[in-house]
Amino acid sequence: MTKMSHAEALVTAIIDSMAQDERVYLFGRPLGLGPQRALMSRLTDRFDERVFDPPTCEAGNAAVGVGAAMAGLRPFVDLSTGSFSFLAFSQIINEAAVSNYMSAGKLPAPVTFHCLEGARGGGAPQHSQNIHGFIWNTAGLEILAPSNPGDMYGLVRAALASNNPTFIMNHAKLMALEGDVADDRKPIPIGKADIKRRGKDVTIVAISLMVHDAMAAAETLAREGVDVEVLDPRTLAPLDEDSILASVARTGRLVVVDETNMQGSVASGIAGMVAERGFQSLKAPVQRVARPDTPVPFSAPMEAFLLPTAAKIADAVRRTLPKA
Amino acid sequence: MAKSKKPAAKSKIPAPKPRKPQPGTRQDSAAFLAIYRQMALIRAFEEAVRSLATSGLVPGLVHLCSGQEATNVGVISALEPRDIIASHHRGHGHCLARGAEPNLLLAEILGKAAGYGGGRSGSMHVIDLEHGNLGTNGIVGGGIPLACGAALTARARNSGAVSVCFFGDGALNQGLLHECMNMAAIWKLAVVFVCENNGYGEFTAIDDVTAGDSIPARGEVFGIPSKTIDGMDVLAVRKAALAAVTKARKGGGPSFLICNTWRYGGHHVGDKQDYKDDAEAKAWRAKDPLPRFAAWLAKHHGIGARKLSNIDQTVAAQVASAVDAARRAPEPDSSALDRHVYG
Numbered sequence: 001m002t003k004m005s006h007a008e009a010l011v012t013a014i015i016d017s018m019a020q021d022e023r024v025y026l027f028g029r030p031l032g033l034g035p036q037r038a039l040m041s042r043l044t045d046r047f048d049e050r051v052f053d054p055p056t057c058e059a060g061n062a063a064v065g066v067g068a069a070m071a072g073l074r075p076f077v078d079l080s081t082g083s084f085s086f087l088a089f090s091q092i093i094n095e096a097a098v099s100n101y102m103s104a105g106k107l108p109a110p111v112t113f114h115c116l117e118g119a120r121g122g123g124a125p126q127h128s129q130n131i132h133g134f135i136w137n138t139a140g141l142e143i144l145a146p147s148n149p150g151d152m153y154g155l156v157r158a159a160l161a162s163n164n165p166t167f168i169m170n171h172a173k174l175m176a177l178e179g180d181v182a183d184d185r186k187p188i189p190i191g192k193a194d195i196k197r198r199g200k201d202v203t204i205v206a207i208s209l210m211v212h213d214a215m216a217a218a219e220t221l222a223r224e225g226v227d228v229e230v231l232d233p234r235t236l237a238p239l240d241e242d243s244i245l246a247s248v249a250r251t252g253r254l255v256v257v258d259e260t261n262m263q264g265s266v267a268s269g270i271a272g273m274v275a276e277r278g279f280q281s282l283k284a285p286v287q288r289v290a291r292p293d294t295p296v297p298f299s300a301p302m303e304a305f306l307l308p309t310a311a312k313i314a315d316a317v318r319r320t321l322p323k324a
Numbered sequence: 325m326a327k328s329k330k331p332a333a334k335s336k337i338p339a340p341k342p343r344k345p346q347p348g349t350r351q352d353s354a355a356f357l358a359i360y361r362q363m364a365l366i367r368a369f370e371e372a373v374r375s376l377a378t379s380g381l382v383p384g385l386v387h388l389c390s391g392q393e394a395t396n397v398g399v400i401s402a403l404e405p406r407d408i409i410a411s412h413h414r415g416h417g418h419c420l421a422r423g424a425e426p427n428l429l430l431a432e433i434l435g436k437a438a439g440y441g442g443g444r445s446g447s448m449h450v451i452d453l454e455h456g457n458l459g460t461n462g463i464v465g466g467g468i469p470l471a472c473g474a475a476l477t478a479r480a481r482n483s484g485a486v487s488v489c490f491f492g493d494g495a496l497n498q499g500l501l502h503e504c505m506n507m508a509a510i511w512k513l514a515v516v517f518v519c520e521n522n523g524y525g526e527f528t529a530i531d532d533v534t535a536g537d538s539i540p541a542r543g544e545v546f547g548i549p550s551k552t553i554d555g556m557d558v559l560a561v562r563k564a565a566l567a568a569v570t571k572a573r574k575g576g577g578p579s580f581l582i583c584n585t586w587r588y589g590g591h592h593v594g595d596k597q598d599y600k601d602d603a604e605a606k607a608w609r610a611k612d613p614l615p616r617f618a619a620w621l622a623k624h625h626g627i628g629a630r631k632l633s634n635i636d637q638t639v640a641a642q643v644a645s646a647v648d649a650a651r652r653a654p655e656p657d658s659s660a661l662d663r664h665v666y667g
């Protein structure tokens with residue numbers, strides 16, 4: 001195991017993929033590294049000729065990435081803050097996602113998109129969107145949401161090796177997080193959930209940053225004698241429905257946590273899937289924890305008020321338990 | 325579209341107020357002093373925001389326009405109250421020049437209930453309809469189409485209003501700018517495109533991301549008269565803006581002004597600016613719009629240093645009281661979170 005920050009795992013994975021596959025190019029230099037910007041020199045020292053630093057033109061940047069992928073490269077396209085990727089939606093959804101389908105399998109577009117999404121503190125309505133909900137409604141994209149450096153490393157490697165267009169949804173607040181990356185440096189299979197904590201009483205399915213709040217809630221509940229399982233889907237599409245259903249079959253109770261707003265959230269989708277396919281396992285109604293359906297306000301106390309927290313997750317778990 | 329004599333339809337944007345005396349139309353020292361006061365107010369305001377942000381009192385990132393006062397005030401001093409502006413992420417100067425209350429602007433920047441957006445919007449989304457300001461904007465290029473849309477409204481209502489969109493050199497490469505210039509040209513919209521070219525977009529120099537050796541050519545290709553101006557000279561900016569605004573108001577269509585300027589503080593508060601070289605920064609500082617305009621006032625209007633330092637003190641006091649009020653102002657009520665999601 002090697003200790004790395006989430007940002008370092010991201011950069012390391014791109015470097016390792018570039019070293020192994022000469023088709024891998026980087027479109028977009030900053031990668032949202034912020035204070036960890038110096039990491040980029042590790043990549044540019046070795047592969048500067050394979051890095052393109054685009055102007056501020058998200059539609060064009062994404063479009064060129066899609067075209068380059070169709071013609072044989074494996075571009076990693078950084079779209080910076082998730083909210084800016086709205087400018088590139090046609091390229092992602094109308095071109096990348098459907099090319100393989102429309103060509104009856106002859107023209108795949110193996111491009112990897114990356115953005116930093118979510119409420120990041122003072123981002124206000126135009127910089128705080130969790131765009132995975134929007135993108136999740138698109139067939140044809142593999143959507144990855146690594147919650148820790150180990151998963152980041154393995155999923156980026158998998159994305160750059162995949163024949164499908166992929167989208168790495170990275171939460172802005174995760175970049176400084178430290179964690180272990182396995183020394184075998186292997187890709188993590190797309191479509192495989194990971195159980196972050198084993199438990200027998202209640203299943204929490206949590207996405208991206210929310211995994212950490214779910215783990216904190218599980219600690220609190222353990223002290224109350226409630227044994228919580230925390231399942232991280234890791235890939236939102238394709239979704240590992242079987243692992244979720246198997247966990248719910250063991251616990252009989254489900255809480256789904258997603259930072260995006262409730263309407264159109266992955267939390268809602270998973271709750272619906274379990275209601276349909278796992279109804280017999282459920283001992284209590286499924287609980288969803290997500291943001292209310294409002295834009296994310298600028299004010300710090302208002303932003304804190306609307307975000308899912310460990311306390312809100314613990315309350316949701318308690319609502320699934322029999323009344324004492 | 326045919327011109328109609330019908331009264332303007334009801335709008336959320338208030339009716340024009342009587343015109344203020346316009347410097348340049350008469351040799352009016354008072355109006356020139358107003359230009360100085362606005363630039364001094366913007367500088368003092370931005371430096372106050374810098375110290376609040378450095379002390380951690382401003383949520384998120386904040387982009388200051390110290391150094392760019394002449395482009396802000398030069399253009400906006402050419403406008404009438406009925407005119408409309410759309411600004412960008414470095415927009416406090418536009419808000420103030422247009423008439424925003426420093427107290428309410430600062431309250432918004434601190435996310436307080438008293439702010440223009442009730443603390444919901446912050447520095448990058450300050451909307452002040454009373455002063456014809458469709459808002460600062462967090463999306464690079466986002467304000468450009470809004471100004472063009474407002475120009476369409478002005479045409480439909482025959483209001484005679486002119487729209488101005490401000491954007492940075494970074495927005496020159498957004499497709500939307502070119503889409504909008506084309507529309508403005510084919511429909512002869514009363515819109516002035518103002519590029520505040522400070523040489524950098526975030527940490528990238530303009531030359532690294534902007535092709536061709538002529539920025540005006542990007543307007544000329546659509547038949548839009550386009551001009552590069554010394555954006556540190558408030559009178560040069562004002563003169564070019566007056567010509568563009570007058571032309572637009574008479575139905576002559578859009579213009580494109582490129583104002584070369586400089587952001588003293590880098591991209592956002594906390595930017596160490598290690599990508600800039602010191603000689604370049606020094607050369608720009610030597611062109612500071614405030615002392616330069618002060619020298620002009622002394623030479624052409626006999627206005628002495630005393631008078632200007634009185635103005636400096638007045639705006640400093642105004643900003644100090646805004647800081648005090650904004651710091652003490654209450655936070656918004658979080659339980660009213662969903663208010664205004666729908667109108």
Ligand SMILES: Cc1ncc(C[n+]2csc(CCOP(=O)(O)OP(=O)(O)O)c2C)c(N)n1
Pocket residue numbers: 056058080084087387413414462463464491492493494495496522524525526587591
């Ligand atoms: C659509 C979009 N892409 C990227 C950004 C991130 N961003 C914020 S400011 C900025 C640079 C803008 O540079 P410029 O237009 O020259 O304005 P300046 O900051 O120099 O005033 C960028 C890229 C954004 N806000 N919106």
Ligand SMILES: [Mg+2]
Pocket residue numbers: 492493494520521522523524525526
């Ligand atoms: Mg710039």
